[in-house]
Amino acid sequence: MKNIRIMTQIIFLIFFSFVIVNGNMVLWLVIFLLSLLGAAVFGRFYCGYICPMNTAMGVTAKLAKRLNWQMKSVPKVLKSKSLPWIVLVLMIATMIVSKRVLQLELPILLMLMALSIIITLRYEEYVFHNHVCPYGALLSLTGKGAKFSTKVDTSQCIGCKKCEKVCPSMAVKVDEKEKVAKINPALCHQCQSCTLICPTKAIRYTKI
Ligand code: SF4
Ligand code: SF4
Structure with a gap:
């Protein structure tokens, strides 16, 4: 990829x-x-x-x-x-x-x-x-209204923040309270750097 x-x-x-x-x-x-x-x-x-x-x-x-x-x-x-x-x-x-x-x-x-x-x-x-x-x-x-985008499956996310570190546009943020990552499609470049680094394979390009 x-x-x-x-x-x-x-x-x-x-x-x-x-x-x-x-x-x-x-x-x-x-x-x-x-x-x-x-x-x-x-x-x-x-x-x-x-x-x-x-x-x-x-x-x-x-x-x-x-x-x-x-x-x-x-x-x-x-x-x-x-x-x-x-x-x-x-x-x-x-x-x-x-x-x-x-x-x-x-x-x-x-x-x-x-x-x-x-x-x-x-x-x-x-x-x-x-x-x-x-x-x-x-x-x-x-x-911001994209029908398909890169998205985190929160049930698989362990809040490690690896995705945050590689994102060039600060589109992904780990919620401090919920300890899960969320992606803002308005800022996301669909580059898939986060998908590749996520240790639990929680991120994929999919229907929103
Ligand atoms: S890299 Fe994966 S597991 Fe880690 S915070 Fe991001 S989405 Fe969650
Ligand atoms: S696909 Fe790229 S721009 Fe979008 S959240 Fe992941 S690393 Fe950031």
């Missing part, structure tokens, strides 16, 4: 590079819009399998952790719920102004990718995923 995910991420990263080189951003927009609709049924697969930013962030996070660059404390501004929407408005405004006024095609997605890498060098991946990324904010709107 892990290898399939990595292969898919590499394929989409190559495709994304092709789209950037050829300036065919409409094609990527179509992929994103289909993923946005698909998230309402199947969850946020775009984040876990397609998003080039997430692919770059995965590599960045490994490097930053190894070099001990990441900090646990996160500034308030990077925790604001409105930040992804501000980033979205800024992205759209920059695109319109640069195209209409300056006659320039600014590489907005590459700029966002650079931002995701810079933030991930300093903070854990969830900071960009949950508090900065405008695509993540849009996908959480449709993803």
Whole structure:
């Protein structure tokens, strides 16, 4: 499963590079819009399998952790719920102004990718995923009502928190009182890292 995910991420990263080189951003927009609709049924697969930013962030996070660059404390501004929407408005405004006024095609997605890498060098991946990324904010709107998603069978869960530690988006949390894990489909990337690490096989992708 892990290898399939990595292969898919590499394929989409190559495709994304092709789209950037050829300036065919409409094609990527179509992929994103289909993923946005698909998230309402199947969850946020775009984040876990397609998003080039997430692919770059995965590599960045490994490097930053190894070099001990990441900090646990996160500034308030990077925790604001409105930040992804501000980033979205800024992205759209920059695109319109640069195209209409300056006659320039600014590489907005590459700029966002650079931002995701810079933030991930300093903070854990969830900071960009949950508090900065405008695509993540849009996908959480449709993803929260997903009909299928990664889910914990609470009768099998022993509350060991192994799933919490591997989750890149803080989508899974062990309830301190009940001592069982629960997954928030609005934040879940369907990456299956938790499924693979769970010692009791309590997690699976299933109907909600
Ligand atoms: S890894 Fe499995 S058993 Fe451990 S808390 Fe998560 S769901 Fe429960
Ligand atoms: S809850 Fe599991 S499948 Fe969802 S993002 Fe976290 S690790 Fe991945």
